[in-house]
Amino acid sequence: MNLSAEDFQAIALTLQLASxxxxxLLLVATPVAWWLAHTRSAWRAPVASLxxxxxxxPPTVLGFYLLIALGPNGPIGQxxxxxxxxxxxxxxxxxxxxxxxxxxxxxxxxxxxxxxxxGPRPMEVAATLRASQWDAFFTVAVPLAKPGFVMAAMLSFxxxxxxxxxxxxxxxxxxxxxxxxxxxxxxxVEAMEYSQAHGLAGVMLVFSFVVLLGLSWFNRRAxxxxxxxx
Amino acid sequence: MKLRLTLALVxxxxxxxxxxxxxxxxxxxxxxxxxxxxxxxxxQDTGHKAQLAFGATGKLYAQIKNGAPFAVLLAANxxxxxxxxxxxxxxxxxxxxxxxGRLALWxxxxxxxxxKGEVLRSKSFEKLGIYKIAMADPKLAPYGVAAMEVIQHLxxxxxxxPKLVQGESIGQTYQFVSTENxxxxxxxxxxxxxxxxxxxxxAWVVPQSVHTxxxxxxxxxxxxxxxxxxxxxxxxxxxDKAKTIIRQYGYAL
Numbered sequence: 001m002n003l004s005a006e007d008f009q010a011i012a013l014t015l016q017l018a019s020x021x022x023x024x025l026l027l028v029a030t031p032v033a034w035w036l037a038h039t040r041s042a043w044r045a046p047v048a049s050l051x052x053x054x055x056x057x058p059p060t061v062l063g064f065y066l067l068i069a070l071g072p073n074g075p076i077g078q079x080x081x082x083x084x085x086x087x088x089x090x091x092x093x094x095x096x097x098x099x100x101x102x103x104x105x106x107x108x109x110x111x112x113x114x115x116x117x118x119g120p121r122p123m124e125v126a127a128t129l130r131a132s133q134w135d136a137f138f139t140v141a142v143p144l145a146k147p148g149f150v151m152a153a154m155l156s157f158x159x160x161x162x163x164x165x166x167x168x169x170x171x172x173x174x175x176x177x178x179x180x181x182x183x184x185x186x187x188x189v190e191a192m193e194y195s196q197a198h199g200l201a202g203v204m205l206v207f208s209f210v211v212l213l214g215l216s217w218f219n220r221r222a223x224x225x226x227x228x229x230x
Numbered sequence: 231m232k233l234r235l236t237l238a239l240v241x242x243x244x245x246x247x248x249x250x251x252x253x254x255x256x257x258x259x260x261x262x263x264x265x266x267x268x269x270x271x272x273x274q275d276t277g278h279k280a281q282l283a284f285g286a287t288g289k290l291y292a293q294i295k296n297g298a299p300f301a302v303l304l305a306a307n308x309x310x311x312x313x314x315x316x317x318x319x320x321x322x323x324x325x326x327x328x329x330x331g332r333l334a335l336w337x338x339x340x341x342x343x344x345x346k347g348e349v350l351r352s353k354s355f356e357k358l359g360i361y362k363i364a365m366a367d368p369k370l371a372p373y374g375v376a377a378m379e380v381i382q383h384l385x386x387x388x389x390x391x392p393k394l395v396q397g398e399s400i401g402q403t404y405q406f407v408s409t410e411n412x413x414x415x416x417x418x419x420x421x422x423x424x425x426x427x428x429x430x431x432x433a434w435v436v437p438q439s440v441h442t443x444x445x446x447x448x449x450x451x452x453x454x455x456x457x458x459x460x461x462x463x464x465x466x467x468x469x470d471k472a473k474t475i476i477r478q479y480g481y482a483l
Binding site: 067068070071072073074077086087089090168169170172173174183186187189190191192 | 410
């Protein structure tokens with residue numbers, strides 16, 4: 001394997017992007033998932049569909065809309081300019097925003113499942129013991145939904161590492177800012193540098209496999225614990 | 231009786247296929263519009279049918295190397311056809327330049343770009359509202375190589391390079407500028423002009439003397455060696471009718 005300094009730079013940036021995205025996603029996805037798991041509102045179905053959209057939309061569609069929305073005449077671009085941040089396209093935070101949108105369903109879905117599996121009982125019991133809603137959420141719901149959080153975090157992280165189309169559309173290929181592993185591989189392939197492409201692609205393959213393997217093991221252990229507990 | 235009829239039908243079908251004179255052509259994405267027009271004229275004039283597959287040259291190369299059934303490649307550069315010939319995947323001695331790309335410095339804003347490109351010499355781009363300048367990745371696109379040469383020729387690297395963002399193709403570079411995420415950018419003249427007129431914004435058509443020629447070469451691939459339609463297409467591309475179309479779309483010859 002012959003990875004260049006630029007390849008390592010791309011790997012470091014990718015890990016940074018995936019970490020920031022995962023943290024932000026858990027913060028955004030938790031309240032959304034909680035609401036989806038508990039609401040009886042007529043808005044549930046439309047909101048759930050909206051959250052799931054990135055699953056079925058081609059990344060080029062997301063990237064294309066983001067590019068327009070982030071531009072000086074787009075709604076996000078107008079807001080960021082008004083806030084004094086300039087426009088976000090071609091910046092690290094632009095990629096973070098794109099990644100949060102792109103990986104949102106991968107964070108929300110496991111959490112919804114975990115919250116639903118919990119049922120209303122634990123929160124009701126906590127309430128009768130006079131725990132406040134927040135207290136009950138952090139001391140009862142979060143520990144019970146831990147497998148859901150772990151799964152959401154791993155999937156978000158891995159999915160962001162594998163992101164390509166959105167980054168390609170809004171990144172601009174700037175070393176150390178927006179040139180991530182997937183776009184670097186694309187560059188190697190397009191430039192017919194196949195041996196370098198093989199090196200990085202191999203790293204990506206092994207990484208993705210290990211994450212999925214870890215997830216399966218984690219799920220099996222969580223299941224077994226549940227059975228023992230019951 | 232039935233069997234004979236079936237055989238006759240099958241025979242007729244194969245006959246029809248052989249006579250249709252199809253040629254599968256891999257075409258660089260930046261040449262999409264002119265090639266569609268040329269293919270139509272080609273079919274009318276010769277009766278042969280050109281099936282077009284558009285894509286980035288690097289991707290087309292990978293496909294050809296892995297057995298894609300293309301008979302002709304119209305690349306976005308000169309290197310790829312040369313490389314295919316060297317690797318024995320293209321027929322030696324069939325390469326030629328079918329179009330030469332023209333580079334333009336372009337902005338969506340009227341009056342931002344003057345007709346000598348002096349805007350690139352600005353000391354403070356921010357004052358002009360220029361935060362990003364787009365170009366194609368020089369590693370992937372000849373338009374990117376040419377843009378870099380222009381920047382060096384003008385001696386404005388120090389100010390311009392920190393503002394650069396790169397598109398993976400000239401098509402994406404155009405997107406960056408046309409959505410105004412980049413306020414200025416080096417694009418292909420073919421993307422912003424019709425019959426020699428700039429359709430919107432302001433542009434400097436870069437003189438060809440300040441950068442390496444953006445040669446787009448065609449080559450006959452092994453799959454098209456004995457294909458009459460393929461040979462006819464290569465000849466057609468060098469005839470006046472095709473040349474007129476190519477010029478209309480902002481390419482030089």
